[in-house]
Amino acid sequence: MAILKQDLSFLKNNVKQVDAEMFTSKIRGIMDSHAPQTSRTVTDRTSSPWFSVESKAVKQARRGTERKWNKSGLEIDKQIYLYHKKQVRGINLTAKREYYNLKFSEVQNSKDFFNLSNELLGKDKNTKLPKSIKSELLPDTFGDFFIEKIEKLRHTLVSDFNHDEDFDDSQSDASTLSTLSPVTNDDVKTTILSAVSKHCDLNPMPIYLLKNC
Template sequence: MDVTISQGSSSVRVFNIYRPPPSSENKLTQSMFLEDFGTFLETISAIPGEIILLGDFNCHVNDADDRFARAFQDLLDAVGLKQHVNGATHKSGHTLDLMISRDTSNVITGVVEIIPEIFSDHYPVGCYLNLQPPKAPSKTMKYRKIREIDTTEFMRDIESSSLYTNPAPDLEELVNQYETVMGMLLDKHAPLVEKSVIVRPHCPWYTDELRLAKQKKRQAERKYTKSKLEIDKQIYADHSKSYKTMLETAKRDHHRSKIEDCDSKELFRVVDKLCNPAAELAFPDHNSEDELAEKFATYFDEKIQKIRNDLDSADQPKKSSATGGSCVSSFETFRELSSDDIRKIIMDSPTKSCPLDPIPTDLFKTCVESLLL
């Protein structure tokens, strides 16, 4: 595996290698590996920048009498590479898992640590890299603290505003007045707040119980790493196994529940979301949400107008239809809506809001009595 890790102007190219041990089945030999590996080293030694080779080489570099290990080391020396791991990385006592960099490089800093593993016959090898870690992605959010609004004070401000004391006589002017006054009151009681948040993956199945289990596992790991006692090792193993089981169960139960609770139409959406991660929505270029809404409105308006023009210009045979009787009903008068009628319409409407609304719908319903006066 060939991976390039970049951050700013610095980067390191990491090659992860696994060498299968020779056997009668794979018909591989040590000389075949040395020849291929030598060609590989000649290629990567010409690569500019930092490089790291790591993986399971199945080579006993800890054995000074091993001919294969000496030939392997000679290849590294020939191209100016250095092997950093000292100590057993396998339960049999051999150094098989290696970490290699240029002998003049300082990309690998500090002590290369071999961590006794409890689940595998190979031990993890850790080190520090002389690279700046990438910053977590973040985005700026704008929001209002709507729930902290004192609705009594908000309603009092509505009743003392020009919307209440001096309403506009014209309908269009009244609508503009309503938007202006309510927008000003909302800015007063719940001013717009900007906050930078770190974007994290959405894991609906990750519960507080899982978070607590992970904390206990980490605590047991730190205690075992510090004490090296067998009892702490077993406790860490138990916590790790328990957390892994809980994690798998939580994921399985979450997805099973979602699938069982949806109908045939929703099932396709759920499966598609699981198999195909959602892509970012691509909106037309815009400088504000108002401009974006206008672009959508213009698009659909032009689309409907085009359909009408096409229908008008199409050659269609004229059809005559006999109509029997005549309509004698007519609307001559309309009943004026009362405050109770308007209140019922407002309260029965869905509590949904849009960023273009002067105030959120739930706040509007709370203050409906002041607006009906």
Template sequence: MYDDVELYDKFRFRRHDILTIVDELRDDLEYPDTRQGPLPATLQVVLICDADMRIMNCTAICQVVGFSARFQNPEGIAAVCSIRVATKIIDCVNTRASETLSVTPRNARTSCTTRVIVMCRPPNSCFGTFLDDVSTVLLIAGTHPTETVVCGDFNTKYGEPTCTDAVNLADLLDTAGFTQHVTGATHERGSKLDLVITAKTSHPIATAVKPISQITDRYAVECELLQSKPSRLKRHITYRRQSAINKNIFAADLRLFNLNADEADPVVLLAAYDTCLRTIIDAHAPLMSRTITVRPTTLWHTKDLTEVKQALRRAERLWRNSSLSVHRHIFKDRRNIFRKLLKTARSDYYRSEISKAGGNMRFIYGITDSLLSRKVNMTLPEVADESPSAFATRFQRYFKDKTEVLCQNRSPLPADDTPTVVGAHFDVFEHAGICHKIV
């Protein structure tokens, strides 16, 4: 069934491993048209994973995230991503003579992304129409805000001056400002059929792109991209281990605490009190320091989620140790339960928060920013020729002058038109007179 399988990856997979990825993870295909028939005979597999990953079981760490087989020919593209790639955004590019799939791996902790557009040209397609498809893809790659890598099976002998199609493709890439990175033949007959294309000015290619292990009549192509994981924010904190304090001994030391009662200055008494109390606390719980990693707070995380996740990890360890299919199915069932529970917990949390907001749009906008992971940074005006302190002084003087001008220009208060009561006075009562009036 599978006559040709191509893999873009830095690891040396066996052909059986590649077929296992596609066959056993067929349920994870996100496009509905992939479930309507068998997979094509010729399949191009693109694997996106971390560079430091060590793969023991392919199906354990990968999932099929995209599939394209629209034409009536035995050609197709499958995109396989590591589960350590946090987020995948899959979209298709409309082409007429080639299979095209666009995959954008995204790390949840950073906004850095690299778009990967995979193309596969069937051998019987018109090369002129295929050049139009390549031109469309290059236009999308040039206008996309993130760095884009175009790769795939172009089915043309690139680099050979006697091949007219290859010369036309090279001229198109040079005119559009793109370059090709694969060095060496990707076919057993010495032809370069598989290409990796990026912009000339800036590209995320880290090392030389070269063929590695041979699979049937093709070679797998290794392409390493510059998309390192961002380091988490570190914070230096100081703390005391208050739980280690012996309450009885601490109370006894407090009783021995004595201040100089003859001191009349309250500032001196307060400083002496603070010094003595700090000495006692340092003796029982000395000040310690450490560097911690700041992680985001998940307010919707509940105790039920923790218990389900612990059961999921136990099932995963059991499956990895035994490698049995029954344990794998148990792990997948518990994984699906955890995903559904996590989605429900998040939905319930944000639903309750929005209901609490009522008509407070400012609070709702804050919830929206947290959902979209947008950080609102305070933007101050640029200060070119003065120091921050001078700018702050000028800022304060501006509002002070404004206030003084408003006070000077204010209209005078109207005169008091209340008539004065003539002959009004308070009576002065004697002590006896007050008692008489009360009686």
């Protein structure tokens, strides 16, 4: 942190000569020298609805025994790994069976039954298109629908705009902002430090780091 503060001292000592573009450039350079940006690939796997806490625990235990076996190469570690592998398969099968048994017991009609069956069998849902229109006419029908909808929206916006032009604000009692009270550097600093330390990708440096420096 001390080295980071030292690197940022240039900006603090030359605050009047630093514009927004230079500030961003300097901050990004400092961040690249202290914490170079790296990238990594993260696989996002959605857990199955029947995947329970117990399933997660035995799966983690299996991975631990697998790593130990790969590292040692001993037969005993291999047998321990195979035991945990079999245990994971059995627990997952039981959890999946109980989940779908409960789901089927809650089915109220044939539609829900077939939907649940298709989900269990991994069948994709077919896109339902209107049967009253010939398939060769569907693209033009959809296109005409959206064109007409856009034209209606434009007509509504133009009508609202013309209505606003006719509005006379001379009789409005709304107050106007004519002057601004001057603020000092301490006022700005106090406001910034008291604000919530939020951060987005557009910021060259995390706000909490900048505040601490």
